[in-house]
Amino acid sequence: MINWFKYASPRAFFPLAGRMIPWFGAGAVLLAIAGLYVGFFVAPTDAQQGEGYRIIFVHVPASWMSMFIYLVMAFWAAVGLAFNSRLSAMMASALAPTGAMFTFLSLWTGALWGKPMWGTWWVWDARLTSELILLFLYMGFMALQSAIDEPRRADKAGAVLALVGVVNIPIIYFSVQWWNTLHQGASVSLTRAPSMATLMLAGMLLMALASWMYTVAVALMRVRCIVLERERHASWLEEVSEVKR
Amino acid sequence: MSDIFGLAALSGVIRRDVRLAMRRKTDALTPVIFFVIVVSLFPLGIGPERDTLRQIAPGILWVAALLASMLSLNRLFEQDYADGTLEQLVLSPAPLGMLVIGKVGAHWLLSGAPLVLLAPLLALQFDLPASSLSVLAISLAIGTPVLSLIGAIGASLTLGLRGGGVLVALLVLPLYVPVLIFGAGSVDAVAAGLDAVSHLSLLAAVLVLAGFFAPLATTVALRIALE
Numbered sequence: 001m002i003n004w005f006k007y008a009s010p011r012a013f014f015p016l017a018g019r020m021i022p023w024f025g026a027g028a029v030l031l032a033i034a035g036l037y038v039g040f041f042v043a044p045t046d047a048q049q050g051e052g053y054r055i056i057f058v059h060v061p062a063s064w065m066s067m068f069i070y071l072v073m074a075f076w077a078a079v080g081l082a083f084n085s086r087l088s089a090m091m092a093s094a095l096a097p098t099g100a101m102f103t104f105l106s107l108w109t110g111a112l113w114g115k116p117m118w119g120t121w122w123v124w125d126a127r128l129t130s131e132l133i134l135l136f137l138y139m140g141f142m143a144l145q146s147a148i149d150e151p152r153r154a155d156k157a158g159a160v161l162a163l164v165g166v167v168n169i170p171i172i173y174f175s176v177q178w179w180n181t182l183h184q185g186a187s188v189s190l191t192r193a194p195s196m197a198t199l200m201l202a203g204m205l206l207m208a209l210a211s212w213m214y215t216v217a218v219a220l221m222r223v224r225c226i227v228l229e230r231e232r233h234a235s236w237l238e239e240v241s242e243v244k245r
Numbered sequence: 246m247s248d249i250f251g252l253a254a255l256s257g258v259i260r261r262d263v264r265l266a267m268r269r270k271t272d273a274l275t276p277v278i279f280f281v282i283v284v285s286l287f288p289l290g291i292g293p294e295r296d297t298l299r300q301i302a303p304g305i306l307w308v309a310a311l312l313a314s315m316l317s318l319n320r321l322f323e324q325d326y327a328d329g330t331l332e333q334l335v336l337s338p339a340p341l342g343m344l345v346i347g348k349v350g351a352h353w354l355l356s357g358a359p360l361v362l363l364a365p366l367l368a369l370q371f372d373l374p375a376s377s378l379s380v381l382a383i384s385l386a387i388g389t390p391v392l393s394l395i396g397a398i399g400a401s402l403t404l405g406l407r408g409g410g411v412l413v414a415l416l417v418l419p420l421y422v423p424v425l426i427f428g429a430g431s432v433d434a435v436a437a438g439l440d441a442v443s444h445l446s447l448l449a450a451v452l453v454l455a456g457f458f459a460p461l462a463t464t465v466a467l468r469i470a471l472e
Contacts, residue, residue: 136419
């Protein structure tokens with residue numbers, strides 16, 4: 001029988017996170033090198049879009065991560081609200097800045113791609129607009145948490161906001177199906193064969209995995225900082241080798 | 246207890262809030278005057294060409310309604326929070342969700358309903374045709390309650406925080422976007438000679454969803470704020 005709640009205490013989680021960070025960090029670097037190599041040197045040139053399409057190796061993983069991180073953040077927020085566990089709420093606030101970064105990256109690379117392909121930096125299309133709203137939701141979450149001084153109230157208020165904002169995720173994901181907009185439909189799907197060359201797909205998946213590992217590493221690093229900040233009066237911190245004076 | 250669903254408490258809260266607002270008429274009128282002024286600024290900024298104005302009128306009226314509704318959100322819970330009434334409401338035997346619906350209803354009566362009545366009049370200044378006027382009023386009548394409902398979540402989350410006013414805008418405006426799109430879209434559709442029913446149905450669907458979930462989220466947020 002596994003004790004699922006063992007690592008729910010910051011004290012047990014802190015060293016575990018410290019041991020996991022190097023593995024995920026190294027994995028992220030290696031996968032990113034492999035993904036960028038496949039993407040920029042191995043994958044064939046696109047018949048219609050020329051070399052400019054290669055930005056999808058950053059754009060698509062960033063967009064996936066922007067939505068995925070929000071879902072994970074909302075999940076931890078809900079767990080924190082339901083079980084009143086401190087670490088889940090810390091996890092949610094540790095994920096938010098990375099999610100906002102990926103959302104911004106997705107919008108930025110999309111603009112760089114849109115200029116040569118669509119002839120414009122920005123269109124008010126359903127997917128672009130809802131991704132922009134996602135960025136605002138991340139910003140609202142972070143602004144609300146930083147405006148509340150009391151950590152427990154900040155956790156809970158942020159959790160309610162994250163759960164309210166989660167309605168936006170299906171809207172972004174299905175926007176290209178529901179509305180007939182300029183943004184192209186999904187090229188990759190779980191249910192049918194992808195409509196792209198295998199090498200392109202491989203590069204994209206490698207980059208997506210690299211982004212995921214990067215997110216895990218950074219979130220764990222940030223959660224350790226939050227633990228240190230909040231538990232600074234706790235006696236167990238004296239036993240942690242990194243903190244020992 | 247006879248009042249199991251809290252209906253008496255609901256109407257009590259609405260009557261109390263409306264009466265309190267009527268005692269300070271200027272406070273209650275401020276969002277409405279704000280709405281009128283913002284709408285009249287656009288022709289001055291853009292220029293009085295009637296074709297342009299007719300085209301942008303639905304968007305302007307809707308955005309101004311959004312801002313006016315948001316501006317009055319701090320009245321929703323802030324005063325009751327400051328003088329302790331809110332604590333009593335949370336402690337009262339009536340379900341908190343019903344009391345929240347009452348407060349939201351009063352907020353709509355004071356800040357949403359006047360806009361519904363005023364907007365067609367202001368739309369005349371923008372030379373909107375008569376067919377668009379009724380759709381504009383209907384879309385505002387369905388949409389402004391959603392603004393009050395979503396706004397209540399933001400208002401309860403930022404209760405008693407420093408810089409609460411700007412923070413509410415940051416939290417609430419992104420969530421207002423669907424209402425803006427479908428509301429202004431319905432008027433645009435009529436102007437383009439299409440049927441507005443699809444937009445209005447979607448708007449009504451948003452109202453139903455918000456009417457169910459927003460009071461729940463607001464009660465949770467209120468309890469967190471009062472902990």
